[in-house]
Amino acid sequence: MSNIITGKNIVKIFGKGNEQAKALNKVNVEIAKGEFVAVMGPSGSGKSTLLFALSGMDEITSGMVKFGDTELSKLGENALADVRRTKMGFVFQQPTMLRNLNLLDNIILPSAQKGKKDTAKLAQKAKELMNKAGIAGLENRDTTEVSGGQLQRAGICRALMNEPEILFADEPTGALNSKSAEEIMELLVDINKEGTAILLVTHDTKVAAMADRVLFTKDGNIASELTLQKFNGRDREARCETVLAGMAAVGI
Numbered sequence: 383m384s385n386i387i388t389g390k391n392i393v394k395i396f397g398k399g400n401e402q403a404k405a406l407n408k409v410n411v412e413i414a415k416g417e418f419v420a421v422m423g424p425s426g427s428g429k430s431t432l433l434f435a436l437s438g439m440d441e442i443t444s445g446m447v448k449f450g451d452t453e454l455s456k457l458g459e460n461a462l463a464d465v466r467r468t469k470m471g472f473v474f475q476q477p478t479m480l481r482n483l484n485l486l487d488n489i490i491l492p493s494a495q496k497g498k499k500d501t502a503k504l505a506q507k508a509k510e511l512m513n514k515a516g517i518a519g520l521e522n523r524d525t526t527e528v529s530g531g532q533l534q535r536a537g538i539c540r541a542l543m544n545e546p547e548i549l550f551a552d553e554p555t556g557a558l559n560s561k562s563a564e565e566i567m568e569l570l571v572d573i574n575k576e577g578t579a580i581l582l583v584t585h586d587t588k589v590a591a592m593a594d595r596v597l598f599t600k601d602g603n604i605a606s607e608l609t610l611q612k613f614n615g616r617d618r619e620a621r622c623e624t625v626l627a628g629m630a631a632v633g634i
């Protein structure tokens with residue numbers, strides 16, 4: 383299977399002189415098209431830095447990141463922004479929404495910014511996604527009038543508006559209770575089944591256990607990885623135990 387993301391010898395150093403921190407130290411990583419990969423590791427081990435490097439959100443110090451056949455560092459700022467906007471989706475722990483817009487408008491806003499697309503079509507698409515995400519009927523709600531889980535689902539709908547090839551998610555369930563976290567994960571599993579690759583950073587074993595593969599980071603590198611069967615809605619406990627054993631094996 384061909385890769386959607388290929389990272390080779392990625393080094394990321396923050397700061398200068400005595401203040402330098404090597405957040406990534408020669409990381410090699412490949413993500414196949416349609417694959418669901420979770421990243422776990424101790425705080426400060428480089429998980430978010432890796433996600434930012436692989437998505438072209440942050441420049442790397444050395445090494446290479448490819449999206450398909452395109453080397454991200456060779457793209458100009460506008461071309462890189464275009465790849466991110468049209469081929470990648472982003473979900474963070476706290477979705478950033480504009481408070482003076484309702485949920486539907488927040489979902490379509492980034493896609494509407496280009497000014498070329500028909501707003502009615504975008505609204506239709508957003509409604510379809512909201513339906514799929516279980517938040518149909520909340521279109522006109524203010525962002526302060528929905529739960530954290532509903533807001534995160536809206537954030538995921540927004541990330542899917544452009545039908546990305548890969549979704550980058552940094553602790554998408556980190557601010558949610560366990561029931562909402564599970565619902566978000568089920569939504570991500572469904573999205574992945576439809577073909578969108580996912581790279582997800584998490585501290586939660588249950589969340590990582592739904593991925594096809596788990597990368598364990600330690601001291602700025604991938605210390606080990608675990609390949610699981612495609613999640614079929616069953617064997618959650620056994621999968622969690624496998625992930626826990628994987629963590630223990632690398633001492634995290």
Ligand SMILES: Nc1ncnc2c1ncn2[C@@H]1O[C@H](COP(=O)(O)OP(=O)(O)OP(=O)(O)O)[C@@H](O)[C@H]1O
Nearest residue numbers: 396397403404405424425426427428429430431432
């Ligand atoms: N903007 C920055 N400036 C300086 N150092 C940074 C910056 N961002 C991250 N770092 C450092 O890089 C290392 C990796 O950070 P990163 O945020 O990737 O870790 P993480 O595994 O995602 O941690 P957490 O689980 O706590 O979110 C840490 O030592 C961190 O202090």
